[in-house]
Amino acid sequence: MIEEVRQRGDLVELVGEHTRLKRAGRTFRGPCPLHGGEGPNFSVDPQKGFFHCFVCGEGGDIFAFPMKHLGMDFLDAVRYVAERAGVEIPDPREEAPQADPNQPLYDANAFAADWYRRQLESDTGRVARDYLQKRGIGGDVVERFRLGWAPEAWTAFGDVARSQGIRNEQLLAVGLVKEPKQPGREPYDALRGRVIFPIEDLGGRVIAFGGRVLDDSVPKYLNSPDSPIYHKGQELYGLGWSRGAIRRAETALVVEGYMDYVSLAAHGVPNVVAPLGTALTPEQAERIARYAQRAILLYDSDKAGLRATFRSGDALLRAGVEVLVATLPKGEDPDSLVRSKGGEALKKYLDDAVDVLERKIQILELRDYFGSISGTRRAIDALIPTVRAASDEV
Ligand SMILES: [Zn+2]
Incomplete structure (x- = not known):
């Protein structure tokens, strides 16, 4: 023990x-x-x-x-x-152990994860199963990450939860349901018509949910709001599952979201984490630093992706982590790449990853910043935070 x-x-x-x-x-x-x-x-x-x-x-x-x-x-x-x-030890010295005041919230989330899971297996879940299958995400991966399906219905989840004695107060607190738009009605389900990705803490408890639509409707991703048991700026999707692999590889691959994460895991790439916003926060960067001295950022190379790359890079540098940036072919993201070419194909791009400062200079060069004095001045302004972050001492 x-x-x-x-x-x-x-x-x-x-x-x-x-x-x-x-x-x-x-x-x-x-x-x-x-x-x-x-x-x-x-x-x-x-x-x-x-x-x-x-x-x-x-x-x-x-x-x-x-x-x-x-x-x-x-x-x-x-x-x-x-x-x-997250290891439970029975305490012989306590007659009635002090209950965690947040336990009802964990219970509500555990119930929800289980319910979403069963919906994925049911008839209504066929569309979601097909969607996952097409992305190469098989039953073992669904099982490992406890993926689920929130059907397209306004109160299907809430009705079942309430019938099981889970109070609206708790469902609202963790964001599983939302306040009704009309008074007198029951709250409505926050996640509808989405593949569900439970977000776990390091002890394996479900602290929040992410949901992705099956088509191109927006928002593409919808996540639980912050709650007494979930602070999105501190959590990393997949850290509990991947920390061993990250330590062994001495490298953490950082992807944009849980879809990329699960897709890489399904294709045999285990040392990955994903922030639950776009760029890494300082807290998330420090968590990564506990497991790896090197990180490779694997974001889209569009404008938003680059912005997130460099913000994340600076946060990691400040946490003392060496930062590399992998650049995928235009139009590809980690998910699409491993789906079309397999997990091995990713390795080439990881091997070609360049230092974050070098990547920044490459991009400024591509955009012709160094062609004029004013451009060079702006380029230097853009480079300074990264240079500073890299030289920060404890
Ligand atoms: Zn001392």
Whole structure:
């Protein structure tokens, strides 16, 4: 049991709650929370599972950290790590364990994920099954990512949920339903006529949903709003599934959204994550830095895609991650590429990925910024944030 907790626990994440860590090669460095230092003298080695301070000399494993920093005994430390790792440990000391006030929200989401899942298997789900099949997403992948189908109906989900005793208050809080437009009516289902992608936390609990339409109608993607259990700027789609593969590859591939993510997974590319907005936030970049020292950005090469690429790139550089940009052929995205040419074909483009600053210069050159003094000046303005981000120290 203790070994399982040690395996599943994440030392970098745990320590990261108490000090700001930045990747430095294979380890992470930051100010020591134990003696309250300011320089980056505190080192965490995620591979070995140890931390060490070069100033005060304290060090140890994942359980030693809460013991030394929070004054816990060993058992409490194990519990503390287990809770964060999503490992359940029965507590003999507590008669009635304190209920998590957010538990009803997790329960509502778990119920919804299960219900969407069953709709995908039902007759009404045939259109969605065909859609996924055409994209090379088979039953095993559907199962792994718990994909589902929200039928084209206004209160189909809400009616069933309410009949199972789930209150509107909870459904509204996680954004599964929306306030009725006319008073006196029941709230209506937020996701309708969409393939459903449950968004999980690292412990595998469903914290939100993404939905994609089957045709070209807009919005193409619709996601749960922020809630007490979901903060979209901090979560990364797929991190729970991919973190092992990202660590092994020492590289995280960053794609635009969950459709690309699932498609790559279905075609044998496992070390991927996707932000739940367009560009990575600083929090998301720091999360990626805990698992990989290198990231390859795999966005569309249209205008919006490039903007997201460079914003994400700067955020990753600031988090201490080396950033490369892969450029796919015009009109292709990761999903379309692996579908038409397979997962192996992607490798060539990843091998050809160039440093983010170099890519920025390439694009400015293509747009002829360096042909005049005023253009060059604007080009330099565009390059400075990236140069700065790369040289930021802890
Ligand atoms: Zn120290």
